[in-house]
Amino acid sequence: MTNNAHDFSLADELEATEDWDALDTEPDADGFESAEEYGYSADEDPEDIDPTVGAMELAERHALKRVASLRTELEDITEVEYRQLRLERVVLVGVWAGGTQTDAENSLAELALLAETAGSEVLEAIYQRRQAPDPATYIGRGKVEALKEIVAATGADTVIADGELAPSQLRNLEDRTGVKVVDRTALILDIFAQHAKSREGQTQVELAQLSYMKQRLRGWGGNLSRQAGGRVAGGAGIGGRGPGETKIETDRRRINTKIAKLNRELKAMKGTRDTKRADRKRHHIPAVAIAGYTNAGKSSLLNRLTGAGVLVEDALFATLDPTTRKTTTDDGRVYTMSDTVGFVRHLPHQLVEAFRSTLEEVADADLVVHVVDGSHPDPEGQLAAVREVFAEIGASEVPELVVINKADIADPLVIARLQRAEPHSVAVSAKTGEGIDAAIKAVETDLPRPGVEFSALVPYERGDLVNRIHQHGEIDHLEHTAEGTVVKGRANADLAGELAAYSA
Template identity: 45%
Template sequence: MSKTLYGNTSGLKPSQIKRLERLYRRRVSPSQIISHELSKELAALSHELNRQLGILINRRGEIEFVIVGEHGRIVIPAITRYRESAGRLRGLRLIHTHLSHEGLDQDDLLDLAFLRLDLIGALMVKEDGFPGKIYLAHLLPAGENGRHYGYLPTVYPWELKEDFLKLISSLEDELERQRPAKEVADACDRAILISVTTRSRAEAEESLAELKELARSAGVTVLDTIIQRRHKVDPRYLMGKGKLSELIIRAMQVSANLLIFDQELTPSQMRSITEVTEMRVIDRTQLILDIFAQRAKSREGKIQVEMAQLRYLLPRLRSRDDAFSRLTGGIGGRGPGETKLEIDRRRIKDRIARLERELKNISSQRKLRRKRRQREGLPVVAIVGYTNAGKTTFLNQLTKSDLLAEDKLFATLDPASRRVRLPDGSLAIFTDTVGFIKDLPKDLERAFRATLEELYEADLLLHLVDASNPYFEEHIQAVEKILEEMNLEHLPRILVLNKIDLLDELEVEVLKRRYQAEAISALDKETFAPLLEKINFMLLPQKKNTEREIEYQFELLSN
């Protein structure tokens, strides 16, 4: 195939190929969309070959690609090396012929969005091979009234009056004017959040609101959110192509550089969306992993995070260079050894095994510490709850500690234990734990099992709930479900409604009766008294058992 042509040239005569190559050397004035002479030549060739032809023209009026298609379609070559400079558009316009129908079709508009072309045009070819009218469209900066595309008047090529450079300049000026405020534009990560779901819109909105809080916890600036409900998710792009084109246009309009999906993406979906959008793409799992990586402070926490990250990465490895691929098996086809991809996989598996051994050692040390506490006869109260329910703030107020407590999801990853004197003067160990969350990926559940081992030694669970959260009932159910999956439903527990300072007194009383719960404000220690009395009462059997055990041990020593 000629280096100046792209597409299927099989069946073409040498003279036809030469005429196509001459097209490549044609130029148009930079201010012209297309010249009359070039449109005549393009239409005549397309009619003669009975195929669609396309040309990609840069802003200097030079033809970068001549595309030879089929009767009903063309395939655009990879143009990733052509990047937008001053604006966000590609710097290329596509003019191609239509033989069987008039106007721009859906594929044309998708190409316009996916490739961020300056302009797309469909040139009609008459039965006599002369050019008909040309249909032209461009992206709209503002998406006025839900519209994403602007159309120029449909005229014959020789009637085109539009100054192309002025049109593009005004489009990019408008894009620049609509850029977000400087502090947002300067932010490292500027994201659009996307949910593609088969569930109800209400459920999708709830989950997306949580994803927004996760993004905020990770230091990401959220510019927009998009929800698409489908009967069945697209196996390649998750969302439909039309919605994906809208997403690309929206990202361009708000200067987003990151797409965060609420659903977990398969490796192939992540690659496909990344290739089409040319943006960084992550999913909910990656976002949570990033937060964990930022927040983990202890050696144990860091190990757990690294293990989860490696498990997530392992199935997503792929070879980027076919030169490393193995030869096929059999005589004469045995490979030279491991490929780079296989070496990477083996190293990751070895690293996971080493981390698991190290984590097991740490877990053994923690078991020894728990046994020492048991010998001391101190009951253990574990504080559990949905992430950002106020568990660490409560423990800080209760014990005058200064553990990190922020209004962010997963502010606490490492377990912390403090001694607390109860109303009857006895001591108990209160343990803060990592917050729970719905749909936590299995890899993360496994990685944090060691952290949650504290719960198995607890004598009492305090289930703290952010009662001011509109979705607190769903949060209660999520925590109860996880506790059941961990076989901890048998442990006695107290449901504690937190953040009552944000609710009306009457509403608090109604909620207390409905859920048979205690109510506190973690910011006000004065509200703790009834809760501590109840904790004291529920730990009495444990204390009596401990006293009997101490008496028994004393008798053994005396004898």
């Protein structure tokens, strides 16, 4: 009997595997992507690397299952969708009332990205050239009929309008198309509700949603009938104002009560934020705020500059909760760097009001690092939209450094054009590290400089003063002598006053 099996040798088998890659570099049959997609090199084992907080949040967000089989027209959401994001099938509609055709197309493209971020599948997009939106249906009568045919042909269950709709426009469009209609404001609020993590962020989003909803309450069927029931107040329902109050009035009153409660909670949270801000000011710690258009790369830049490890995702409004990290300059001065919520064209005023305490970080900063996406089709439009919000929150006078991000994929001609228009700017790539050193140098140059000159002979037992000079002042000359440390430079008024006792 012949044995066809070859002799097994462990050494031979191990030698045969030496040319294998540590990890695949292409998606396999099951759809798993390469290690590089998650920030690992080919010779690193992901299980041996401690993930950052941002990486864990991103994995949790991607773990939510998106389903397309559940309808979301005008009926209530059922418990079947617990822990699942609805994958709505949407049609986009816009009105081109001004600007160029490119502007209108860019606006719809951004709306499509917003819809996909919210968990939707975009089926079709149309826009109409008009001098102004139709007061009854947002788009003209003929376009409404065309929209109804598109909805029927594609099987869409939602229409998203590229603008803020009045309650009457919303109702008329839903009646004529037979599907749910939402506007740009409601879409952005929905994204914020999905991505808010902190208690303050969730409270701010809930306040913005209630403020938006209060003006758009509507009754279905018998909901507008007079309320009755219970045995209080002559037959009025529990919590009602008596016979004759409609359900829509009851809902509006309850919303107002909830808004008042949320405002009280945010006021308490604002006190905590103000205390921290005042503490930084008392210790003369400069504050740098990273602001800019959504998905311009603010969180990536913060990670690159400070190693913060916050969540990074190629999506609009991926991170909402501000992150502050302490860092130091090359000469030892301490300052803070904060990531802020991203801005967008026509940012809902409800969000600006609700996030005012967070946005005040920008207004109270000593320097704003304004990040713009150099690869975007309209970077100048991004700059203008963000500066419009700056003006609304009182941050127009804060010194500004423009950082043109994504230089690795941007057109060099576009970057050159932006740098001509913005002389105080620097081009970087937060992904590859290109230009980061120049950005850090520009930030350190723009930090506020101490204004009081001093010359002191500090005894060696007062080493704490020398340490504070390193952290909060600028040293031009330092020499160790037999009597103590001779220091010359500039410091803030408080520190200079303490050094006056050792004036040399």
